[in-house]
Amino acid sequence: xxxxxxxxxxxxxxxxxxxxxxxxxxxxxxxxxxxxxxxxxxxxxxxxxxxxxxxxxxxxxxxxxxxxxxxxxxxxxxxxxxxxxxxxxxxxxxxxxxxxxxxxxxxxxxxxxxxxxxxxxxxxxxxxxxxxxxxxxxxxxxxxxxxxxxxxxxxxxxxxxxxxxxxxxxxxxxxxxxxxxxxxxxxxxxxxxxxxxxxxxxxxxxxxxxxxxxxxxxxxxxxxxxxxxxxxxxxxx
Amino acid sequence: xxxxxxxxxxxxxxxxxxxxxxxxxxxxxxxxxxxxxxxxxxxxxxxxxxxxxxxxxxxxxxxxxxxxxxxxxxxxxxxxxxxxxxxxxxxxxxxxxxxxxxxxxxxxxxxxxxxxxxxxxxxxxxxxxxxxxxxxxxxxxxxxxxxxxxxxxxxxxxxxxxxxxxxxxxxxxxxxxxxxxxxxxxxxxxxxxxxxxxxxxxxxxxxxxxxxxxxxxxxxxxxxxxxxxxxxxxxxx
DNA sequence: AGATCGCTTCGGCGACGGCCGAAACGTTCG
DNA sequence: CGAACGTTTCGGCCGTCGCCGAAGCGATCT
Numbered sequence: 169x170x171x172x173x174x175x176x177x178x179x180x181x182x183x184x185x186x187x188x189x190x191x192x193x194x195x196x197x198x199x200x201x202x203x204x205x206x207x208x209x210x211x212x213x214x215x216x217x218x219x220x221x222x223x224x225x226x227x228x229x230x231x232x233x234x235x236x237x238x239x240x241x242x243x244x245x246x247x248x249x250x251x252x253x254x255x256x257x258x259x260x261x262x263x264x265x266x267x268x269x270x271x272x273x274x275x276x277x278x279x280x281x282x283x284x285x286x287x288x289x290x291x292x293x294x295x296x297x298x299x300x301x302x303x304x305x306x307x308x309x310x311x312x313x314x315x316x317x318x319x320x321x322x323x324x325x326x327x328x329x330x331x332x333x334x335x336x337x338x339x340x341x342x343x344x345x346x347x348x349x350x351x352x353x354x355x356x357x358x359x360x361x362x363x364x365x366x367x368x369x370x371x372x373x374x375x376x377x378x379x380x381x382x383x384x385x386x387x388x389x390x391x392x393x394x395x396x397x398x399x400x401x402x403x404x405x
Numbered sequence: 406x407x408x409x410x411x412x413x414x415x416x417x418x419x420x421x422x423x424x425x426x427x428x429x430x431x432x433x434x435x436x437x438x439x440x441x442x443x444x445x446x447x448x449x450x451x452x453x454x455x456x457x458x459x460x461x462x463x464x465x466x467x468x469x470x471x472x473x474x475x476x477x478x479x480x481x482x483x484x485x486x487x488x489x490x491x492x493x494x495x496x497x498x499x500x501x502x503x504x505x506x507x508x509x510x511x512x513x514x515x516x517x518x519x520x521x522x523x524x525x526x527x528x529x530x531x532x533x534x535x536x537x538x539x540x541x542x543x544x545x546x547x548x549x550x551x552x553x554x555x556x557x558x559x560x561x562x563x564x565x566x567x568x569x570x571x572x573x574x575x576x577x578x579x580x581x582x583x584x585x586x587x588x589x590x591x592x593x594x595x596x597x598x599x600x601x602x603x604x605x606x607x608x609x610x611x612x613x614x615x616x617x618x619x620x621x622x623x624x625x626x627x628x629x630x631x632x633x634x635x636x637x638x639x640x641x642x
Numbered sequence: 643a644g645a646t647c648g649c650t651t652c653g654g655c656g657a658c659g660g661c662c663g664a665a666a667c668g669t670t671c672g
Numbered sequence: 673c674g675a676a677c678g679t680t681t682c683g684g685c686c687g688t689c690g691c692c693g694a695a696g697c698g699a700t701c702t
Contacts (some may be wrong), residue, residue, distance in 0.1 A: 171429040171512075172426030172429040172430075172446070173426075174496065175488065175491055175495060176420055177495065178494060178495035179416045179420035179491055180417065180420030182413070182416035183413055183415075183417030183419070183420035185413040185660095186590075186660080187413075188409040188413035189406055192408040193409075199416040210406070211661075211662090212661080214661090214664095215660075217681085218661095218681090221680085228494070236677065237679090246493060246494055250491055250494050251412065253487040254487055255412060255415075256487070257483055257484055257487050258414065261643090265650095272407060287454060299463055300424055306573045308573040308589040308590060309573030309574070310546060311548055336546030336548075338545035341483075354549070421689090424690095438649090439649060440648065440649080440661095448691075448692090449691080449692060449693090450648075450650090451649080451650070453649095472699065473648050473698075473699045474649090475648080477647070551680075580668095613694070
């Protein structure tokens with residue numbers, strides 16, 4: 169009975185549409201101001217302020233004041249994982265009509281999931297890494313192989329083992345593709361490196377990203393990733 | 406904006422205290438009737454009925470009618486994972502007073518987490534397996550070693566690899582211990598086998614479990630697990 | 643067949659909570 | 673120093689949703 173009240177308290181915090189929209193916006197991994205979040209949620213700043221206070225009190229958000237702005241971000245990767253797991257269950261919920269917008273299509277194509285890559289791009293990258301024997305992906309976990317350790321380190325990803333004995337790559341269930349992609353420390357470092365190399369860049373102000381021409385070449389050369397290839401069509405004949 | 410509405414819809418489903426209590430009760434992994442769930446949530450059957458209909462519609466629950474009873478259970482392991490991730494974030498939320506009841510203590514000691522073992526017992530078992538080199542546990546994942554494959558198979562756990570190439574053991578963040586324990590297919594099979602051997606049994610009608618004398622001996626012999634040992638006290642001098 | 647039980651549907655009550663307008667506070671800029 | 677801006681607090685309105693009593697439906701038991 170006590171467990172349930174914790175559960176309810178946390179879930180109801182996320183369960184309000186306005187707050188959920190703010191959290192979804194923060195899934196991009198960036199810090200946003202109160203007003204930006206108000207716009208994202210479609211409410212007035214004073215309403216947003218109340219919501220943000222509650223989210224912060226509930227340890228879902230961290231705030232850092234900078235001048236007259238207050239920047240809000242998700243409190244931890246664990247919060248991001250929680251939101252992602254909610255999404256994963258939510259998408260197979262009531263099969264109500266899903267009005268696909270251009271914005272949603274862009275998100276499904278390539279986006280960030282807090283700190284790593286997701287969408288069709290994220291899944292394709294995971295597949296390419298697995299195909300080259302750099303990582304192993306299973307239903308319940310993932311690991312970096314010896315060859316992968318070497319290749320990723322050479323690529324510029326910091327492979328320093330954390331507290332864990334082994335380099336694992338946490339799989340993250342993609343809600344649009346319904347398939348695993350690379351999350352965890354490795355996924356985050358991989359995404360950071362791709363941004364740093366200019367291989368990918370943010371498209372618009374949300375979570376959507378775009379692969380640059382340099383990225384297409386680089387991803388192909390380095391990981392054998394054919395982007396934006398949709399090989400099924402060409403190879404079917 | 407659309408993502409947020411999915412999130413909100415799913416979270417608000419969990420966010421009601423009565424529904425959350427039912428879901429918490431179902432985290433035991435057993436199927437319960439509507440009336441049992443009503444009692445667990447402290448509401449009348451007719452109110453529970455409405456809630457259960459909504460949870461089922463939202464694909465959180467599966468129902469199977471048997472005579473004049475209707476048995477409800479969590480729809481999937483994914484739902485259980487979602488609830489567990491909510492709990493993991495919830496416990497470090499607002500540090501409000503936590504009235505520890507005997508019931509809660511029993512849960513923290515040893516309980517099931519949908520289909521595997523959690524609590525102090527679950528963590529201790531994971532530690533014992535890791536200490537013997539049967540599994541590897543990291544911050545972001547876990548794997549069964551070659552020795553572990555053999556030992557677990559000998560113990561009677563079905564180690565047939567599923568779709569994945571490798572035997573992973575999904576780690577599950579324990580909300581009472583704040584440490585990893587063994588979940589996933591391996592964790593579930595391990596728990597099933599322990600129940601079958603009579604090493605553990607359900608204590609009461611909830612999620613709490615108890616280690617039998619046979620279990621204490623067996624767990625010690627097989628996995629080197631000293632239960633209910635609290636070694637820090639004896640070995641400190 | 644009648645009684646009992648488990649579950650669901652309906653209707654109305656009551657309360658919690660989200661929303662905004664107005665206004666106050668602190669910071670930054672001219 | 674005054675104006676503009678970002679943010680927060682307060683107050684009141686209103687819709688939503690959870691709750692239960694009463695009643696209906698189907699299955700089971702005697």
